[in-house]
Amino acid sequence: MKKIAILHAANTFNNGSFMLLINCVQFLQETYKDIELHLEFNSDEDRQRLYKEINSKENIKELELDICKTSNKSFINKAINLYHKIYSHNKYFKQQGVSEIIILGGDDFSEYYKGKHIRFDLKRIRNYSKKIPTLFLSQSIGPFYSCRKRLAKKCFTNTHILCREDISYTYCSQELGLKNVYPSNDFAFLDLPKQKNIHEKKKQITIVPGGNYRLYTKDYDSYIKTWQEIIETILNNTKLKEHKLLLIPHVTRPEDDRRIIKKLKQANSRIEIIDKELRPSQLRKIIGESDFIISSRMHASISSFNQGNAAIVFAHSIKYHGIIGNTIKLPKLIIPETAWENKSVVSCFENSLDYLIDNQEEIQNQIKTNTNNIQKNLKKQLQKFFTYYV
Numbered sequence: 001m002k003k004i005a006i007l008h009a010a011n012t013f014n015n016g017s018f019m020l021l022i023n024c025v026q027f028l029q030e031t032y033k034d035i036e037l038h039l040e041f042n043s044d045e046d047r048q049r050l051y052k053e054i055n056s057k058e059n060i061k062e063l064e065l066d067i068c069k070t071s072n073k074s075f076i077n078k079a080i081n082l083y084h085k086i087y088s089h090n091k092y093f094k095q096q097g098v099s100e101i102i103i104l105g106g107d108d109f110s111e112y113y114k115g116k117h118i119r120f121d122l123k124r125i126r127n128y129s130k131k132i133p134t135l136f137l138s139q140s141i142g143p144f145y146s147c148r149k150r151l152a153k154k155c156f157t158n159t160h161i162l163c164r165e166d167i168s169y170t171y172c173s174q175e176l177g178l179k180n181v182y183p184s185n186d187f188a189f190l191d192l193p194k195q196k197n198i199h200e201k202k203k204q205i206t207i208v209p210g211g212n213y214r215l216y217t218k219d220y221d222s223y224i225k226t227w228q229e230i231i232e233t234i235l236n237n238t239k240l241k242e243h244k245l246l247l248i249p250h251v252t253r254p255e256d257d258r259r260i261i262k263k264l265k266q267a268n269s270r271i272e273i274i275d276k277e278l279r280p281s282q283l284r285k286i287i288g289e290s291d292f293i294i295s296s297r298m299h300a301s302i303s304s305f306n307q308g309n310a311a312i313v314f315a316h317s318i319k320y321h322g323i324i325g326n327t328i329k330l331p332k333l334i335i336p337e338t339a340w341e342n343k344s345v346v347s348c349f350e351n352s353l354d355y356l357i358d359n360q361e362e363i364q365n366q367i368k369t370n371t372n373n374i375q376k377n378l379k380k381q382l383q384k385f386f387t388y389y390v
Contacts, residue, residue, distance in 0.1 A: 003036045004028065004390070005063060005098045008105030010040035012049040012279075013253035016299035019188040019280045020104045020138050022053045026193050027382055029056055032390075038063050038098060053279055055193050063096075065089065086124045090131045100133045100390055106164070106186070106298070107140040111148070112215065112317050119148055126155035135389055136161040138187040140168040140319040142176070152176060160389050162381065165322025184381050186323060188302040189374045194281040198288030198307060203243045205234060206287055206304075208250050209264065210296035211257040215316040216340045224263045229346045230294070231264060231271070239357050248274045248286060250297040257297075292356060294349075298323065308368045310360065312352045314345075328370050330363065 009021035021039075028035055036059045041047045051057045066081045093101065103109075103125070111118055128134045136159055144152045153176045162184040163169035169183040191197075213223040234240055247264060249257035258275050265273055274286070280303075287293055287300065288307035295301045298319060301311035305328060313320055314335045325331040332355050339345040356363060 001034050001036050001059075002032060002099055002390070003038060003097045004100045004102060005038040005093060005096075006102045006104060007040060007063075008103050008108050010042045010046065011253060012042075012046040013277060014251045015278070015280050015283055016188070016250065016297065017105055018049070018053075019192065019299055019303075020106060020186075021050065022192055022280060023187040023190050024102065024104060024137065025050070025054055025060075027187075027190075028386075029054075029058075031383070031386060035059060036061060038096060040065060049279055053192065053194050053281060061096075063092075065092070082120060086120060086127060089124070090127055093128075093132055098132060100135060101128055103134065103136045104138060104187075106138060107317065107319055109136075109139065109141045109152075110317065111142075111144060116148070118144070119151055122148070122151050122155040125159065129155075129158035133389060134159045135385075138162065138164045138184070140164055140317070140322065142168065142171045143318075144176075149176070153178070160385075162385060165319060166326055167318045167322035182381070182385070184385075185327065185374045185378045186299075186302055187378070188299050189306060189371060189378060191306065191375075192281050192284060195284045196281070196288075198285065200289070201291055201309075202289045204290045205240070205243050205245050206290040206293040206295075206300075207231070207245055207247045208293060208295035208297045208300040209247070209257060209260045210314075211249075211251060211255045211260050213260070216296070216314065216337070224260070226340075226345050227260070227264055230349055231266070233346065233350060233353065234294075235268065235270060237353065237357075243270070243291060245271045246274065246286065246290070247271065248278070248283065250283065250295075250300045252277045292360070305367050305371050308364055308371070310356055310363050310367060312349065312356060327374065328367060330366070333363075 006024060009017045012018040025037060028037060038061045040063050125134060139161060156178055161172060161181040163172060163181060164184060164186040166183055169181060172178045172181040209227050213220055217223050234245060247261045249261060251257050261273055284303045287303045290309060292310040293300060293304045294312045296314040301313045304311040312333050313324055315321060315337050320334055324334055333352050335345060335348045339348045
């Protein structure tokens with residue numbers, strides 16, 4: 001029996017990485033009859049959420065990767081677990097009979113989130129790939145800076161990488177000079193096992209404001225005020241006067257989009273708030289019923305594309321330009337990072353909104369065509385990739 005470890009998707013309350021896990025598990029279960037999947041779970045809640053989203057929970061085992069399984073998040077415990085990650089995981093994987101390691105996570109291997117601390121993850125990956133074939137799937141990798149760029153080149157040398165957009169592929173193949181890297185797409189473009197495709201739309205616009213405001217600006221009050229102005233812009237648009245606005249969270253742990261959503265609550269009959277911790281299939285249903293969405297969460301916009309709907313997105317990294325600008329070919333629906341610096345977010349949003357309203361049918365047709373092509377190509381790429389490396 002083939003045993004595969006899947007890492008970087010332990011938190012199912014981040015519905016972006018959760019979608020990648022669901023579709024990865026589903027694909028592997030459909031492709032291989034004799035397989036055992038070893039997964040990380042932050043909690044039993046995470047395990048049960050996964051079981052509700054996949055068709056079979058047979059041959060799924062839990063990885064016990066942390067030595068210090070305690071609620072005490074002290075510096076010493078964190079340091080012990082980090083040391084164990086870098087230097088002891090390989091021994092544990094060998095003991096479990098793991099033959100391949102799959103790394104998910106989307107953009108965990110960039111400096112947008114961890115900054116200089118990414119070097120610890122890079123060293124861990126180098127140690128993995130020395131002993132066990134290590135595969136990166138659905139990834140946006142880099143950019144890296146200073147000495148970490150040289151470290152990344154060294155640490156990724158023995159890995160195999162499927163990049164989810166062409167900007168990352170170009171960076172990995174040309175800037176880092178990696179050989180075993182291939183262009184691909186994000187797993188979330190594929191249908192989820194438990195999703196229900198929606199054929200009837202509501203007069204509804206779904207808004208997904210991300211809880212991590214620091215990705216855009218250091219000024220929390222400015223971030224809230226900007227979102228308030230965006231909502232007012234929609235409410236005041238005469239072409240959207242019959243639309244309701246639905247605010248939903250996409251990530252609820254450890255950061256929580258609902259903290260931002262509560263700040264945006266208004267005494268307006270056209271605004272509705274959902275504060276439940278939803279699963280990907282539930283989120284995709286809501287997004288599918290909407291006319292279009294407005295989001296600072298990448299995978300919420302991909303769910304919209306999957307349903308044939310448009311998305312106006314607020315970028316904080318190259319992944320938005322790679323996936324939405326280049327792959328879906330809708331750069332006019334991206335609010336760029338620079339808009340926060342020059343305080344032009346609302347005016348950029350107004351331009352994108354006008355463009356979407358005036359060209360919605362054409363945009364939706366383009367999205368459906370591109371998404372169908374992405375799904376076909378992605379399935380072929382995955383079959384070829386796994387046949388060769390797994």
